[in-house]
Amino acid sequence: MNLTPEQRIQLHGFNNLTKSLSFNMYDICYTKTKEEREAYIAYIDEQYNSDRLTSILNHVADIIGAHVLNTAKQDYVPQGASVTLLVSEGPVVEVPIDTFEETPGPLPSTVVMALDKSHITVHTYPEYHPSEGISTFRADIDVSTCGEISPLKALRYLIHSFDTDIMMIDYRVRGFTRDIYGNKLFIDHEINSIQNYIPKEQSKLYDMIDVNIYQENTFHTKCRLKQFDLNNYLFGYAKDSLSAGEQAEIERLLRREMDEIFYHITK
Structure with a gap:
């Protein structure tokens, strides 16, 4: 939200708080044969090439109010891609959280975005069961910012950037800054759950569980x-x-995979 000068916390110097938003995202598919598995991996590699990754990260930078200084990108053989964006914090652009005007985009494959004392990284991990036909595509995304830039502003866009079955989302505020009187501040905004930053049209699609450590400013959904x-x-x-019978068996395998990932257990 937009704050007036009177509403802002008056700080002594730069805001040294580090705000980190992290995701583990899982997409699960049934690939019965080697040919199907190879076709699925080829599809993932084509959909999430470095050009599309560059586009999605430039949009993330716009949303959080960062300025892109330089871009490096690479597609790898046989699969995967990387993008590196050098970014400065620049002027802070307040994006009202309740508008959520960001548009969907593709899932990044492997991305590193470096901000002024901040960074955004994305890595993907396709893997498959050796005999049961389950392929799992995992993406790890980390958005770590300093100053007034808030990674939570990009949450809706990041969730909308792909279709996913399971998400693990972590948000943590680290370090401290000081107000004009020299008092330590360990957080500069109110939050009690990551769920509060997920729009209703998205949150209603998921069953969600929170594990929060409020005294550590650590939140997990x-x-x-x-x-x-x-x-x-x-x-x-x-x-x-x-x-x-085949449908029932495949559904059993898929649901077991989802249960094991969601609950971190092996059945």
Whole structure:
């Protein structure tokens, strides 16, 4: 929200608080054969190449009010991509949290964005079960900022940038700054849950659990997609091509994978 000068905390010098927003995101797919698995990996690699990653990170920089100074990008063989953006904090642009005007975009593959004393990184990890046909595509995203820039402003856009089955979201405010009287400030805004920064049209799609340590300014929310449609987890064909028994077995494997990731247990 926009604050008047009277509402802002008056600081002694620069705001030294570090605000870090971290994601673990999982997309799960059933790939029955080696050919299907290779086609799925090729699809991921094409959809999330360095050009598209550069576009998405430039948008993130706009949302949080950062200024991009330089860009380096690379597509790797046989798969994967990296993008590095050198960014300065620049003038702070307040983006009202309740408007959420950001548009969806593609999921970054491997990205590093360096701000003035801050950074944004994204790495992806495709992997598969050796025998059961489950492929899991994981993305780790970290947005760490200093000063008045808030990574929470980009939360809706980051969630909207891809379709995901499970999300683990962490937010932590580290370090301290000082007010004009020299008193230490360990946080400069109110927050009691990451869920408060997820719009209702997004949050209603997920079952969510919080684990928060308020005295440490550490907040954790994990989200699991409520709706299950087997067609969304098959690559290259529809469930109507499978027998009822095959559908039931594939659904069992997929749900077990989701349970193990969401609850951090192995069944």
